[in-house]
Amino acid sequence: MKHWREIVDFCISGRIAPGIRSAPPKSLVERFYHEVWNRADESVARDILHPDFRFRASLGPERRGPDGFIDYMRSIHAALADYTCHVDDLITMKHRAAARMTFKGVHRARFFGVEPTGRTITWAGGAFFTTDGARITELWVLGDIDGIKQQLGAPQDTSF
Numbered sequence: 522m523k524h525w526r527e528i529v530d531f532c533i534s535g536r537i538a539p540g541i542r543s544a545p546p547k548s549l550v551e552r553f554y555h556e557v558w559n560r561a562d563e564s565v566a567r568d569i570l571h572p573d574f575r576f577r578a579s580l581g582p583e584r585r586g587p588d589g590f591i592d593y594m595r596s597i598h599a600a601l602a603d604y605t606c607h608v609d610d611l612i613t614m615k616h617r618a619a620a621r622m623t624f625k626g627v628h629r630a631r632f633f634g635v636e637p638t639g640r641t642i643t644w645a646g647g648a649f650f651t652t653d654g655a656r657i658t659e660l661w662v663l664g665d666i667d668g669i670k671q672q673l674g675a676p677q678d679t680s681f
Contacts, residue, residue, distance in 0.1 A: 544569070546618035546652050550611060553650075553657060554620075558606045561598050563591050571656040579646065579664040580681040601626025601642070618650040624664060633675040642672040 549569055556565040570587040577583045584593050598604050604626035612619045625643045628635070646664035650657055670677060 543654055544652070544656070546613040546616065546650060547611060549652055549657050550608070550613070550618045550620055550648075550650055553660075554606045554608055554622075558594065558604070561594060563594075566591055566594070569656055571653060571658045574657060575659045576662075577660070578662045579666050597626075600628070600630045600632040602629040603627050616652050616654060618652070620648045620650075622646045622648055622662075622664075628673060633670055633673055633681060634679045635673040635675045638673065640672065642669060644668045644672075 552565060552569055556562045557569070567587045570590060572586060574586055574590060575583060576585075576590045576593065578593065580597070581593065584590050605624070607623045607625070608620050609623055610621040623643060623645055625641065627641050628638045630637055644665040645668070646662055648663075649661045651659040667677070669675075670679060
């Protein structure tokens with residue numbers, strides 16, 4: 522019974538599990554964009570995303586876990602060459618962060634039903650993170666989908 526008492530005390534305390542490094546939200550968000558998205562580093566994604574990570578993007582359904590996110594990331598990088606995410610502004614709290622973003626890439630594969638144009642597209646968005654003090658547990662991203670469609674010449678009723 523002592524083991525269960527330790528688990529309950531641990532959960533109530535908000536401490537990080539043994540062997541897991543503490544990481545402030547600012548550090549996690551910067552790694553998420555600079556290393557994971559901009560370099561497509563899947564090993565860093567698996568390191569900083571919680572096993573039960575929930576990801577909701579403007580493009581498509583909610584994804585679960587690091588592998589669900591990585592599949593999504595691969596699809597974006599496949600459609601947009603030189604894809605980058607730039608953090609324009611970042612606000613953090615104890616276990617939360619909000620970022621104002623600029624996304625950019627070269628349209629190289631079918632995207633929103635439009636064949637490759639070779640054009641660079643850029644759009645704005647916002648990202649809202651929740652962490653557990655060591656990993657990112659949830660992310661909700663809202664991007665300017667209408668702006669993407671206008672730049673590609675895609676019909677407004679087209680989905681990702």
